[in-house]
Amino acid sequence: MTMGESGDATGFADLELRPELLQALTGLGYEEPTPIQREAIPPLLDGHDLLGQAATGTGKTAAFALPVLQRVTAPGVGEAPAALVLVPTRELAIQVSEAFHRYGREMGARVLPVYGGAPIGRQLQSLKRGVDVVVATPGRALDLIGRGALRLDELKTVVLDEADEMLDMGFAEDIEAILQETPEERQTVLFSATVPPRIDGIARRHLRGPVRIEMGRPETEPGEQPLVRQRAYIVDRSHKAAALGRLLDVEAPAAAIVFCRTRDQVDELTEMLNGRGYRAEALHGGMSQDQRDRVMGRLRSGTAELLIATDVAARGIDIDHLTHVVNYHVPSAPESYVHRIGRVGRAGREGVALTLAEPREHRMLKAIERVTKQRIVVEKIPTVADLRARRLELTRAALRESLLTDDLDSYRVVVETLADEFDVMEVALAAVKLAYEAGGGAQADEQEIPEVVRRPQREPGKGRPERGERGRPGPAPEGMTRVFLGLGRRSGVRPQDLVGAIAGESSLRGRDIGAIEIADRFSLVEVPEASAEEVIASLRRTTIKGKKAIVRRERQPR
Structure with missing residues (x-):
């Protein structure tokens, strides 16, 4: 069964949700459902299984959370949960759990997040007291099932959220083992940003006649720019760090994530960018959970503006004011690229995805274009002249903002005194120069980044082999x-x-x-x-x- 972009319902009340849920949504200021909520909620309320392909930011959490809560017949009563939601990371478990709590508080729903890295004793106590919805990472869920603490015999609904991420993180066997412990007549819901063959395999084995929904980003009007502008720059490895600094200077992001392959690269780039005047924070697997929480707190509060992270460390992270995603390397899997850029261009705001590609990685960009069916424009690294022009524009914008909003009378005596000796235009030029230099506009050490001369394409069969399919390798890549x-x-x-x-x-x-x-x-x-x-x-x-x-x-x- 397939659902299209229909939806006669225009408000949550039209979706026949219980009064307590509608009251909670009204209190949260939600006026009407997003397209994916219109498509997903009715079949889920009717008890159908569902396979949804949906990007981050489309409203999919509420799309499955509201029907799950609707199907909890006696909230606050009993011990065994009525629903289990499996997610790939601790951060996403907390995020989804908080959403369930907000939607279900009027009906008294008990929601428990369980994940590794947290004291298991507290989770055991909460399960013993009784819960309605458990939001769990697969490893901890399987541990609790093995201890006899997490009972799934009364389960009505199982949700696999970010299913492709869970498979990429090695949770395939855990998911299969968990599903074997659930009632056969359960409702199964699967959401994934991409639907590779492995996801289709899970759907065939565990979903019964599912409704299928494919929901990407909101369509733009003809002639409008897409919500995510995707650009790539071909640059030699030796100049990548300088190129990254140049791009960030020109783009001036409000908040950005820079994705790296290794922890060492994360630490090196964080140090480099802080030296360049940015407020950058590192995030990788070598950090404790307390360190991770502090980093995320600084980013969400605006104390930091750049997050330099590995893919693993950044999974499950959701930052509302994120404007840019930067791939310091081309992701080896198109699905990874989709997940990364899914963090920007949300809620009608434009986002930017930048990719730094070495010459040998150009073919990987083409593979991503084939999968995403979106063009990635290859541009030249901005020149020193481009950078200076951008900094002058930022200075002009800052001065204009000051002229429109600030009380400048206390500075009038300075201008009037100088005007007795110099032309007012010359005074203004000197003030602009000082403002430009104070904003980092005059850096004498800026060097031109050499343009890459494209090498001839390799003959078929002579390129870098894919995983598990190559001959005797040469030196390992850097890092x-x-x-x-x-x-x-x-x-x-x-x-x-x-x-x-x-x-x-x-x-x-x-x-x-x-x-x-x-x-x-x-x-x-x-x-x-x-x-x-x-x-x-x-x-x-x-x-x-x-x-x-x-x-x-x-x-x-x-």
Whole structure:
């Protein structure tokens, strides 16, 4: 069953929600449902399963939260939950739980977020007292099920939110195990920003005749610019840091996330950008949860304006005033690009997605264009002249704002005194010069960033092989190292086995892992240099295909 862009209902009251939910929505200032809410809520209220492809910012949380709460027949009574919502990260668990609480407070709904990294004792106590809705990360949910604390026998609805993210983080087996513990007649809801074959596979196995909804960003009127302007810049690796600084200076974002591959890059860029005068914060897997919370607090309050982060660390982050997303590298998977840029261009505001691509990564941009069906315009890095022009424009805008809003009378005596000796235009020019320099406009160390000369395309079959499909590799990419495992094809080892083992036993996730080579008797896996020892120690403690493996750094040829 497929739902189109219809929807005769224009208000929440038309969706036949219970009075307590309508009262809560009115109190929150919600006047009418978003398109995805109009499409999803009626079939969910009727008990249908649903597969929704929806970008962040379309209102999908309320699209499943309101029907879930409607189906809680006796809120505040009983112990076993009526609904389970699975999400990929702690941050998203908290965010979704807070939304459920806001919508369900008038009806007395009990909502509990459960996730790793938090004291399990409190979660056990809350479950014992009884809850109506549990919002959980898969690992902690499976742990609580194993302890007998999370009972799913009375479950009416299961929601898989950000399902593609959960699969990318190695939760596929956990999700399957959890779903096996739920009643067969449950309602199953799956939301995902992208629907690759793995998501289709889950839908076929666990959803029954689902309603399918595909909902992207709001359409723009003919002739209007899209809500997310996507641009790429081809730049050599040695000039990428300078290019990033130049782009941020020209763009002057109110708030931006810069995505990097490794922790070391995050730390290096954060230091560089702070030295350039930005208020930048680092976010990566080497930080404690308290550190992460402090960083996010500074970003949301406006104390910081740039977040430099790895993909894993930034999952589940939602910042309303975000204006720019910067890919310091081209994401290896188009789905990752979709998730990243989904954080901007929301609620009718325009966002900007910038990508710094090395010459060899140009083909990856084309792959992203094919998947997203959107053009990524390749532009030249702004020149020093462009930068100076932009800074002058910012100075002009700041002066105009001061002329319109500030009380300037206390400065009049300075101008009048100087006007006795100089022309008023000359006084104004000197004032503009000082304002321009005070705003960082005159930096003598600015250098032109060389334009990349495009190299001829490689012959078919001569490009960089994909994961698990290449010959003997050359040197590992910058910031990466290779780990040797003494198991290969003869032991039945597949790339997904290695990714799952590393993601399950270390702090890394699937997207942190680079290329994989599997030979007959051994395998080589690229991992971030900073995490190599952790990965080696983790793999030595576990088994792959039921076997212990020799694990060490790859020995480089002399």
